[in-house]
């Protein structure tokens with residue numbers, strides 16, 4: 001079983017990469033879903049505040065790899081030669097996955113410049129999206145504060161997502177098929 005986790009700065013293309021995996025029938029374990037399920041288990045409505053608060057509480061009470069541990073449990077329930085984990089944000093999570101899966105775990109960084117990411121954010125217009133370069137900088141800094149840049153640094157493979165969406169799909173498909 002091969003486990004792939006995508007990491008990258010905000011709007012670098014991680015969700016896009018996970019969707020490509022889904023289109024190839026590769027199961028995707030979403031770390032955000034794990035937090036949403038935990039929020040529901042505590043009987044809390046799924047508001048942004050409750051989901052964010054649950055994630056913070058889990059990491060505070062159980063350690064920075066709290067969500068990674070729940071993901072590994074889900075991975076073991078799946079029967080597939082390749083599984084993607086979506087939403088890794090810190091080095092402790094990466095280290096936990098490396099310990100659990102050894103050489104079967106591959107960390108894939110998706111790289112795109114600040115300006116390219118900002119252009120894509122403007123087009124994406126998701127409800128939590130940043131409207132100015134200052135906001136994207138703040139989001140970048142917040143995620144770096146969680147250790148995202150250190151996780152990116154130790155990736156096994158880096159994919160550059162700086163040209164067309166078609167080219168990116170091609171690169172990700174090639175990587176997933178080769179694994």
Ligand SMILES: Nc1ncnc2c1ncn2[C@@H]1O[C@H](COP(=O)(O)OP(=O)(O)OP(=O)(O)O)[C@@H](O)[C@H]1O
Pocket residue numbers: 008009010011012013014015016017120121123124161162163164165166168
């Ligand atoms: N090569 C590309 N060309 C054009 N648009 C792209 C390309 N790659 C990604 N996009 C678009 O850019 C936006 C950001 O990508 P995506 O949502 O996958 O980023 P993400 O890394 O998951 O972001 P976040 O960390 O903020 O959730 C999306 O609307 C996506 O469709």
